[in-house]
Amino acid sequence: MREGFFRAVSTAEFTKLLRTFPPLPAENVPLDAARGRFLAGDVLAGEDLPAAGRAAMDGYAVRAAEVFGATENSPAYLDLAMDIPIGIIPDQPLPPGRCARIVTGAFLPQGADAVVMVEYTEDLGAGAIEIRRPVPPGENMLFAGEDAALGQRILAAGTRLRPQEIGMLAALGQTVVAVGRRPSVAVLSTGDELVPASATPRPGQIRDVNTHTLSAMVEAAGAEPHAFPLVPDDLPGITAALADATASHDLTLLSGGSSVGARDFTLDALRGLGADILAHGVAISPGKPTILASRAGRPVIGLPGQVTSAQVVMAVFGAPLLAHLAGDVAAFDRPVRTFPAILSRNIASKQGREDHVRVRLEPRPGELPLAHPVLGKSGLLKTLLLADGLIVIPADLEGYAGGLEVAVRPI
Amino acid sequence: MREGFFRAVSTAEFTKLLRTFPPLPAENVPLDAARGRFLAGDVLAGEDLPAAGRAAMDGYAVRAAEVFGATENSPAYLDLAMDIPIGIIPDQPLPPGRCARIVTGAFLPQGADAVVMVEYTEDLGAGAIEIRRPVPPGENMLFAGEDAALGQRILAAGTRLRPQEIGMLAALGQTVVAVGRRPSVAVLSTGDELVPASATPRPGQIRDVNTHTLSAMVEAAGAEPHAFPLVPDDLPGITAALADATASHDLTLLSGGSSVGARDFTLDALRGLGADILAHGVAISPGKPTILASRAGRPVIGLPGQVTSAQVVMAVFGAPLLAHLAGDVAAFDRPVRTFPAILSRNIASKQGREDHVRVRLEPRPGELPLAHPVLGKSGLLKTLLLADGLIVIPADLEGYAGGLEVAVRPI
Known part of the structure; x- marks a missing residue:
């Protein structure tokens, strides 16, 4: 867990590693279940639309x-x-x-x-x-064929099916569609201090948060979360859980633990299972102590146990990886949709890491909203509740000045 | 269907009418099924978080x-x-x-x-x-209680539950949450020319598109679509379908028909069922021939049969109505999230109606994207496939000049 123990890769290098995982195979689904999925192949018109003038x-x-x-x-x-x-x-x-x-x-x-x-x-x-x-x-x-001409490519492989694409497929009579499979995601949390959210913690214990937030984020990304029971924070416990999770899921997320040797347990467990450790640490804040590994060609991400860090890493790397696995050909290339706001005050940032700062937006009639950095100690849950979005300070800058127009990514 | 037959209300008046429908009652759901739902009541902390330093x-x-x-x-x-x-x-x-x-x-x-x-x-x-x-x-x-203090209001009624709110509820041990019920939406299409998407149209017929696009939009809005079989485009057929739909669904959407007189069938059927006609026509383009009615306190929206119009009306009015019904206290007040782009050319607009223009975005490195109006005849499905978003020209303007910075609403 101590930062000096590993060399962090850049966010660009980390993303390059994520790209190496192959997209999942295609499956046929009924048209009405295909919203949000990605086409596995080009769709050609099987007829003229309209059939006549x-x-x-x-x-x-x-x-x-x-x-x-x-x-x-x-x-x-x-x-x-x-x-x-x-x-x-x-x-x-x-x-x-x-x-x-x-x-x-x-x-x-x-x-x-x-x-x-x-x-x-x-x-x-x-x-x-x-x-x-x-x-x-x-x-x-x-005219006949003005909307779609027989044999014409109407939708390209990798297209995300929005309601309008669903409509075009209905018009063409394609009531079954070949799309990338939805990733099945194992969500694991470890930490000796954790009890399930349904339990009453004894003194010194706290309830598990990450299983729930990460499952919700997986679901929001269009994938299927499978929440595992809490993993004992020791080498046999982590090894057993990772072996099980990686055998039957397309992506495994393991967050925690908080104990000093826990990060090593995760690495040791992965190595013991024959996994390749692709990255150990990424130059992002929060979220530096993140692990990326591959077991049998499937990705494993070791996330920080700290809830804010885990969510930022999931948003920045996990969500695009899930889209990529599901068949989104532009998952890592499409610019993140942001909206503009004016930064309310200076924020400092350490050079050499990409800083993801939580901001609260204050709407202003006729003007861009003000983006207030949400201050608060690391580890507080409420800073994320107050935040409407994230702004990114690139690794080569020392911060942003108040009054600057910034791009806010909604969360 | 002919535009002169009714007086259109403004989009603001139409929205005011939508507000009069009461939100649905609350229900208790497991925490992990609550993402995207709206809290039915305030959530108070039942304990200090953390319990100690x-x-x-x-x-x-x-x-x-x-x-x-x-x-x-x-x-x-x-x-x-x-x-x-x-x-x-x-x-x-x-x-x-x-x-x-x-x-x-x-x-x-x-x-x-x-x-x-x-x-x-x-x-x-x-x-x-x-x-x-x-x-x-x-x-x-x-410090003890720094994240949440015993008795403190942590989340307000009407809050949408994002992953971070799910996390806070887990931390507080609230594994069952009272949220507004998900609206159940009947999706009906009528039109003598329509056949189901799975059928092969005979000459002169076309496949039903609206049932599929509107169901997908309902689902995307967090509600539950219930697609009905195609409705015969006559008074008894429409009356029977509307009676059935409005008896058991929180919102009924009926699109079509295309035949002259069909709009009157819808109105006559609604009147025959004792519904109040609240609006017949709204000053929006596309989408003017939209009907709003109330039967037994539940909303019915008669949408244009034209697919583009139906989708714009659903995006502009249907989606916020569904959020409102589901318990979103700010459904009609929250500014629509838009992002800036530069309009690539002049667009004209008829005064007296709010014009929703489809645009395709061309990303430009280091500059705002160009928003190209997607031109194409009314009735083409492909204009919606090419569009990344909508821009709105207010009713009191005659258009926008090329080069203007515009706010694009993603679709």
């Missing part, structure tokens, strides 16, 4: 050339050929010089290439329709 | 007054009184003039009021400890 407005289907130049003062007059209900494709083409009454979503007859909105027309009776505006070809309608 | 660093527990003025050149010397393991409370007080070896997380003996980090000490052997830095009282330790 389709009205996007209520009005009259016309040949655009026949209403060219129509105005209020000099309207065009077309005879009504048909009334097109929704849900069928007209079996007769539109005869020249005529129009068809159509509703939004209905399919156009052969020959029609535009729709004049009903607002710019008048039904004069006896089948005569007055058209008071011209339309260019394609106006107020979709 | 606790070390936040490895080192030596001291009386701060006894190391006052200690320096490298003029250290203080204290005899080691005890070694404090983690997980117990020392039963002996710290004798004056002595110190106790302690690890992070261990409890301090009576009399000690600070911890000197191990880096600033030296164990000289034979029980003599050299202290080379002074510490103010409270340094590197937490």
Whole structure:
């Protein structure tokens, strides 16, 4: 646990190590269970969407050339050929010089290439329709294949399925989708002072927090947390728990322990299990005493027992790793979405480590919010409750000056 | 469906109507199922956290007054009184003039009021400890009750439970939490042209998209979607489906139909069921032909059948309504989280309606991203696939100029 015992890698080096773990295999899931998942392969359109020309407005289907130049003062007059209900494709083409009454979503007859909105027309009776505006070809309608053309790549492998992608897949009839498997994550905590949250601590004991916060963060990242019982803070206990967890989970998180030799137990247990220790320490604050290992090709992250540190490490490294494992091709490359705020005061930072500072936001009407650093001793839970986000001070800076515009990452 | 048939209320008026629906009753859920839920009542600490003074660093527990003025050149010397393991409370007080070896997380003996980090000490052997830095009282330790004091309000009713709040509740032993019930949402689509996504459309038919996108958006908003079979686009069909949906769900969403008159079927069905029509039309684009009704005190939203419109209305009104129903006290008041971008070109907007424009973001190193309006005909699914967010042009403006910094709401 003592900082001098290991050389910390940079956050960039740590991320490079995380990238080496292969994404999980694909599985087929029903479309309605696929939200938030990542496509395992490209999706090609199996048909044209729409299948034929389709009205996007209520009005009259016309040949655009026949209403060219129509105005209020000099309207065009077309005879009504048909009334097109929704849900069928007209079996007769539109005869020249005529129009068809159509509703939004209905399919156009052969020959029609535009729709004049009903607002710019008048039904004069006896089948005569007055058209008071011209339309260019394609106006107020979709052409066959305009949304998706047979064989076209509609969605690329690695795309995250938002509601709109789910909608496109429904439109294409793809009710089963191949997506990356959701990572199964073993969440382990160790520490001789810990009791389960449901227990009453004896004097000197405290309740386990990390199992619950880390499980919640795993779930928020779209993966499946599996909370293990508290792990005894000794070599046999940690070895047994890590052997079990790494055998059946895609990622193992072990936080703690707080006892002096505990960090060594984790390392020794991993080495005893034949794991490769990839990193021991990362230049981040909080979170420096973090371990990264690989057992049978699956990642193990040893997180600090301190709750704030464990959460920062999970947010900065754990969440993108889970997205990467789940098939997000840009998990480590996509810029983190931040929003701007003005720093309320100076904050100092040690050079050589990336500092993640918790901030509380104070909204200000018509101005950027103020970001107040949440001060408080290491180990306090309440500093995280007060925080709305994190700001990052790069390793090569000594701090940020008050008044600076900073990028806040929501937490 | 024709725009002139009704008077649209403003988005502010529509939101005011949404506020009138009461939040759902509370339920008790296990802590690990409470992420994203909203607290039904204040949470008071049932005990002090920590229960007694606790070390936040490895080192030596001291009386701060006894190391006052200690320096490298003029250290203080204290005899080691005890070694404090983690997980117990020392039963002996710290004798004056002595110190106790302690690890992070261990409890301090009576009399000690600070911890000197191990880096600033030296164990000289034979029980003599050299202290080379002074510490103010409270340094590197937490006082009893510093995180939470018995009886103190720790979390307020209406708070959304993030992983850190889950952690605080675990620390307090609150493994069952009273939260607002998750809204159960009936998702209905109607339209004579629609077939289920799993079916092969006959000529003129298309697959149902809205049931899938809206269900995904409901789920993303933390509520429980219940997709209904397609509703026949006629008065008896819509009446039966709405009667069923509103009897057993906290919110009913009905999108479509596309046929002329369908909007009237929805209104007539609602009136026939004794519902109050609260709004018929809202000054938003897309999404104007939106209906809000109340049946037996539960909200019904009639959404446009057009997929883009339905999604915008769901994002702007549906998601905050669901949060409000689930117990989010600030659902309608919290500013929507946006991030800044530079508009790539002019966009025009009709005055008198709030325009929600889809934009694609182009990241630029060291500069704000460019927001490109996603152009495309109404009714195209692919415009939503290309969009990363929405920008809002207020009802009183005629548009935005290219080069302007705009606030992008992620979708």
